[in-house]
Amino acid sequence: MATTMITTLDRSSRAAARGLSxxxxxxxxxIPTVLFLIVFNIFxxxxxxxxSFTDFRASTNAPANFVGLQNYRDxxxxxxxxxxFAITAKYVIVSVVGQLLVGFGVAMLLNRDxxxxxxxxxxxxxxxxxxxxxxxxxxxxxYDPSWGVINYALGLGNFEWLADPKMAxxxxxxxxxxxxxxxVMLLSLAGLSAVPKHLYEAAAIxxxxxxxxxxxxxxxxxxPILMIAVIFRTMEAFKTFDLAYILTSQPTAELxxxxxxxxxxxxxxxxxxxxxxxxxxxxxxxxTNIYVKYLNKVKER
Amino acid sequence: MAAVRTSSExxxxxxxxxxxxxxxxxxxxxxxxxxxxxxxPRNLATTIPPTVVFxxxxxxxxxxxxxRSQLRSPPSPEEYAAAPWWERVVFDGGEKIVRDGKxxxxxxxxxxxxxxxxxxxxxxxxxxxxxGTFTAYGFSRFKVKGEADLLxxxxxxxxxxxxxxxxxxxxxxxxxxxxxxxxxxIILYTAFNLSFSVWLMKGFMDEIPxxxxxxxxxxGYTRMEAFFKIVLPxxxxxxxxxxxxxxxxAWNEYAFALIMTNRRAQTAPPFIPSQVGSGLPDxxxxxxxxxxxxLPVAIFTFLLRNHLLxxxxxxxxxK
Numbered sequence: 001m002a003t004t005m006i007t008t009l010d011r012s013s014r015a016a017a018r019g020l021s022x023x024x025x026x027x028x029x030x031i032p033t034v035l036f037l038i039v040f041n042i043f044x045x046x047x048x049x050x051x052s053f054t055d056f057r058a059s060t061n062a063p064a065n066f067v068g069l070q071n072y073r074d075x076x077x078x079x080x081x082x083x084x085f086a087i088t089a090k091y092v093i094v095s096v097v098g099q100l101l102v103g104f105g106v107a108m109l110l111n112r113d114x115x116x117x118x119x120x121x122x123x124x125x126x127x128x129x130x131x132x133x134x135x136x137x138x139x140x141x142x143y144d145p146s147w148g149v150i151n152y153a154l155g156l157g158n159f160e161w162l163a164d165p166k167m168a169x170x171x172x173x174x175x176x177x178x179x180x181x182x183x184v185m186l187l188s189l190a191g192l193s194a195v196p197k198h199l200y201e202a203a204a205i206x207x208x209x210x211x212x213x214x215x216x217x218x219x220x221x222x223x224p225i226l227m228i229a230v231i232f233r234t235m236e237a238f239k240t241f242d243l244a245y246i247l248t249s250q251p252t253a254e255l256x257x258x259x260x261x262x263x264x265x266x267x268x269x270x271x272x273x274x275x276x277x278x279x280x281x282x283x284x285x286x287x288t289n290i291y292v293k294y295l296n297k298v299k300e301r
Numbered sequence: 302m303a304a305v306r307t308s309s310e311x312x313x314x315x316x317x318x319x320x321x322x323x324x325x326x327x328x329x330x331x332x333x334x335x336x337x338x339x340x341x342p343r344n345l346a347t348t349i350p351p352t353v354v355f356x357x358x359x360x361x362x363x364x365x366x367x368x369r370s371q372l373r374s375p376p377s378p379e380e381y382a383a384a385p386w387w388e389r390v391v392f393d394g395g396e397k398i399v400r401d402g403k404x405x406x407x408x409x410x411x412x413x414x415x416x417x418x419x420x421x422x423x424x425x426x427x428x429x430x431x432x433g434t435f436t437a438y439g440f441s442r443f444k445v446k447g448e449a450d451l452l453x454x455x456x457x458x459x460x461x462x463x464x465x466x467x468x469x470x471x472x473x474x475x476x477x478x479x480x481x482x483x484x485x486x487i488i489l490y491t492a493f494n495l496s497f498s499v500w501l502m503k504g505f506m507d508e509i510p511x512x513x514x515x516x517x518x519x520x521g522y523t524r525m526e527a528f529f530k531i532v533l534p535x536x537x538x539x540x541x542x543x544x545x546x547x548x549x550x551a552w553n554e555y556a557f558a559l560i561m562t563n564r565r566a567q568t569a570p571p572f573i574p575s576q577v578g579s580g581l582p583d584x585x586x587x588x589x590x591x592x593x594x595x596l597p598v599a600i601f602t603f604l605l606r607n608h609l610l611x612x613x614x615x616x617x618x619x620k
Binding site for chain 2: 026028058114135139225241260287
């Protein structure tokens with residue numbers, strides 16, 4: 001990592017002679033972290049790449065046999081796995097669109113002079129800070145068909161939320177929308193407050209209607225920040241495990257992370273699950289790449 | 302130039318305020334329901350219609366911390382009179398507290414899980430923020446070859462679904478005997494939070510003017526001295542905010558804890574749902590455990606309120 005560096009330090013000064021050189025300090029500060037991440041993040045992935053070409057089962061002592069691309073071929077030809085991906089895609093769309101509508105909607109409402117605005121905003125942000133697994137568990141009680149508060153409040157009788165195969169995924173998404181709309185709201189508020197007031201004043205002078213103002217001024221100016229929110233939530237929703245795992249065991253709500261977990265730690269198909277993990281990993285890296293590119297573009301402005 | 306406020310705009314404003322209040326109530330309702338269930342007698346936790354007004358009780362918390370068994374017969378009046386208040390509360394619920402041969406009260410699994418959560422979250426936070434601060438300074442002040450790629454690499458390790466990382470980690474930990482150990486989870490959470498800490502701290506470091514250190518260097522400080530005496534105090538707010546975010550992430554984490562621990566080093570998030578076994582769970586006890594578990598995060602959220610935007614967006618948006 002031999003590079004040049006920028007410093008205003010006069011090399012002949014006493015301090016420079018006394019202390020470590022800037023290159024040593026830079027290396028001392030950066031290399032341990034990079035090594036740590038390589039050992040605990042990259043090395044395990046290389047380790048599992050090896051296993052993904054074997055029929056290894058962690059539950060037995062049988063030695064792993066090399067099977068080549070068999071695992072990958074099987075997985076990509078498995079309609080069950082494809083349905084997990086389809087379920088995940090549906091979940092991502094429902095929950096991200098829901099969060100976008102609710103979050104941006106609430107931000108529009110909040111974007112005015114409101115008594116106790118700071119307190120209300122902080123209170124609204126509370127759900128996203130809490131543990132998904134622990135709060136998600138409590139939604140089981142809220143969704144309960146017999147004594148759940150939701151059915152009572154909405155007058156739905158004994159409506160089945162989590163036990164109905166058609167409904168389970170939407171119930172999980174609804175809880176996710178509750179948890180993460182505040183995130184979209186937070187980002188939208190930042191975007192809305194950055195819209196220059198004089199644009200609205202100019203629009204008012206031109207007697208522009210509220211719809212025109214919204215679609216021609218507000219939305220275009222908030223769009224970049226909304227895009228960040230969408231990409232962020234898309235990635236998180238794609239990874240969702242806790243919430244869906246705790247709320248329901250319906251096969252119709254089996255997200256890709258849950259399939260992976262079951263394959264690895266319940267069916268102990270270690271080799272195959274490593275291959276599956278790699279397929280997921282490549283998808284995530286692709287999304288992350290797009291995300292970081294976009295982020296850098298936004299930052300440049 | 303003042304904007305003209307028509308009467309319809311004023312009406313709309315009022316409607317919006319009412320809507321905001323309604324939304325706030327709806328969003329807080331689930332959290333209120335957890336908190337209120339934690340203070341309910343068991344028979345009022347699952348009623349139709351739901352019980353809103355009730356005499357708050359402390360019994361769910363007593364039950365949360367102790368091991369109990371069903372009473373076969375009611376306790377004798379002497380036994381009841383001799384029992385301390387917290388034991389009577391359990392008697393009233395038709396149960397008794399399990400004691401060992403020496404009469405010592407047996408704890409439930411909750412306190413040790415809570416303690417594990419504290420130990421693991423605090424240690425991993427200190428490590429991640431400590432290392433992250435140094436590294437962020439390095440990236441912020443010095444030219445690093447392939448800086449963008451390195452930063453992307455650091456970030457991407459965090460973007461993977463936990464289960465993807467957990468499979469090889471589980472195998473490796475099993476090989477070296479780190480499964481179900483505090484150290485094992487601490488390492489995982491440190492690695493997980495380190496990337497976040499580097500990204501967030503780099504933003505904070507970039508905001509500290511270089512001139513501060515340069516002045517110190519001219520005054521004869523070494524680079525190290527300048528870092529510790531000038532930069533770190535300037536970065537204190539950023540370090541504190543980053544630490545709170547790391548703590549909350551480690552505190553809330555579920556998937557790694559579920560896979561890597563089962564008893565000795567188990568944290569609260571996998572433990573609390575495991576209390577819902579077969580049959581009718583005692584939701585008051587679960588609510589009490591949840592309430593105590595959520596309390597630190599709720600407090601931290603208020604302390605962090607001005608940094609939430611920045612932290613939650615990985616430092617992408619600053620305000």
